[in-house]
Amino acid sequence: MSFTRTLRAVGGAVVAGALLFGTAPVASADQTRKDQWPLTVFGVDDIWKVSTGKGVTVAVIDDPVDGSHPDLKGNVLPGKSFLDGGTADRPDGKYEHGTAMASLIAGHGHGPGGGDGVKGLAPDAKILPVGIDLGKAATTSYAKPLRYAVDHGAKVVNMSFEDYSDTSPAEQEAVDYARKHDVLVVASSGNTGSSIPRLPSAVPGVLAVGAMDIDLKVWKYSSYGPHIKLLAPGVHIRSAGVETPYRLANGTSDSAAYVSAAAALLRSKFPDLTAGQIANRLAKTAILPDSMKGKKLPDRHYGYGIVNPWQALIKKMPKGSENGPLPALKDGSSNASSKDAQQAAESEKGMSTGVIIGIVGGVVGLLVVVLIVVLVVKKKNGRNGPPPGGPGGYGGPGGPSGFVPHPPHPGHQQQPSAPGAYPSAPPTQPPGR
Template sequence: MSFTRTLRAVGGAVVAGALLFGTAPVASADQIRNEQWPLKKFDAESIWKVSTGKGITVAVIDDPVDGDHADLKGNVLPGKNFVTGGTADQSHGDNEHGTAMASLIAAHGHGAGGADGVKGLAPDAKILPIGVDLTSGAMAGSEAADYAAPLRYAVDHGARVVNMSFGVGNDTVTPEEQAAIDYARKHDVLLVAATGNSGGLASNPASVPGVLAVGAVDSQGHIWQKSNYGPNLKLTAPGVNIRSASPVEDIHGKYRLADGTSDSTAYVSAAAALLRAKFPDLTAGQIANRLIKTASLPADQQGTSLPDQHYGYGSINPLSALTKDVPAGSKDGPFPALGGGSSGPSSDPSSAAGDNNGNLTIQSHKGLSAPFIILMLVVVVVLLVIVVVVVMVVRKKNRRNGPPPGGFGGPGGPGGFMPYQQQAPYQQQPGPGAPGSYPQGPPTQPPGQ
């Protein structure tokens, strides 16, 4: 099977500013941090008081990662390049996708106190880079170019979480790939994969049972129009106007602005690293369960039957996942047991989702939601009280004044190994940002199909 697999999940591409005359100024480092809206949305400062992902290794199967980037230096392990056979901690050419994903997970920024540049959601986690060729898929010493060997390498070299922001051309999982997924699960490794950016059905590996499939939402929590969907979609995370690190220098410095489910997947992998550091005794399935039980939907989607094929169980709330009292549940969590079984959140026939503030509410799979029923009961009681009060007042008045002419009321009576970014050149072209999103201006990526 040739690895002419297009990366379906590559999260977007570098935003090129218009250069009409002269040279545009380089974006300041503090501006770069200010543009990381997901960190504000997540309340990252509060998160880092609870967990920073210290002691957890996250494998990134992707382009090689620029381990010398100022915002990543010291957090990138050597790893392995399956194309050259060497290490994967040095980026070559214009391949920036792996560096971008690594930075969203474990960048630490730079400058005084690490206040400048990009910061990842799990800044003390380590990145295990596993280099594959996202364009041709050629892998050194591998005639069958699939993700099976890279995934087994990740498991054998200490990864607790594996980020897979790509999709393969053949949507049917091969026996080798399925065996590698089962191998990872048996070794308690959480697999996180992007659904893709074509607006169609999610594909391999996101579509494979046992893999945590992730879609993209904007700053308001609404699903990104190009985010792929399907019955195996479990979670969503920020994937629109995402600022990340790049090995390539442009008018913004070594940074890029992008859209895509790749970026969303990196944020979920980072959240999983935070949880694995905080709760070392929980299984991979139980970690996924905490993310699901504390996920939220936008206000206009409250009451949606879950899991929804576009939203899954909702968008991640890492702080709630770290601090809420969530029962551990079964060891497999939302995944089918190895060898068969059903997929769904553990320990409860209904899925718990949060409101926009991350507060837990129960969303039933069928019928009306509990909050809606309670609200209706309250409204009915209030209306009954009002009717009783009005009747009593009218009767008292009538006793004093007698009925008006004509009787009561007066006369007349009561009247939804391509990087999850796009196909070649796997970079987004400049374009306007989605209305209402923050910050504005990233290009959308080409379809990841």
């Protein structure tokens, strides 16, 4: 059954169950799993046969994460709290947003076979919690937390919060720093239902995610604009909590977490792809409702469509440009291209040295040959003979003029853009009013 048909088939019953049990303080463990309708529509039984996110670290810049939650225990690294300087793997009182996001990404459930509780889309990924004060997101810079995440092994960074202030130079530099280190940064678009850009999702280089419901419609409170790249489930989402074991919520925060988890699945399956190429697979395999077919993409509400992890994992497609649907860095560099440039420079340097040595050697060889010939001619009274070392002497036929240096080492050549790949800077449209 296709992704779209599955959505429609399970929609009414799942949402009704989520609404019913959402009114209770704690849903039963079995019902908690049943409430996770995104796992059903994504088709996780097939997905987890291909990838579970193993070997990938996803940083969650958010409230500190409860690493002792039964559905997360063992999957949460110590991390760092930028609130008190300690670790970020401890619950922070009543604040549970970070725990919820972590569970959607890398929850493993509990009980026999992990059959109870919340399971994340990438259950074998590791969570690097980076604690900040979400209540002060508008006045607290995420620049240092983001750099910390990059420097401590994250390959994907989830930022499920919105900031109303302007992007500071330090924050833009931190996003660029992540990209140069081949880290994919994912952020939620915001929950205002307006076209007013929310940060960090609107920062160039960030993969902005909006929310959709089970009917394939954009959630009415999902913020939108030309920066939106993908949609993901964000309505009636069951996740892990702190005050109570489980919570039910709506929001683009949850949508971003699911896209971060999908990216972790891909980074585990395709470790050689750049962060931009991972985004490329997510965008190229996204689905759209029939009403959106044939329209110019990215759309201000749908982006390139609804994330489809299964197709992103199995579809055969070219790698595409190293930036994918993300704009190129202003200096034109990226992690992959900088490596290529360095290796190319080293190869060139090696070739030049080889040429010089060859030429010098050829000249010396020629002088030796000439000297020997002169001595032989003088000694034999004009009797000619071939120079030692075979016809052509040291340099082969024609001596030094025929010297062919070893070709430069090919190094890592840049993957050519895939047919129909995204331009370095996706087209934009003026924001709606």
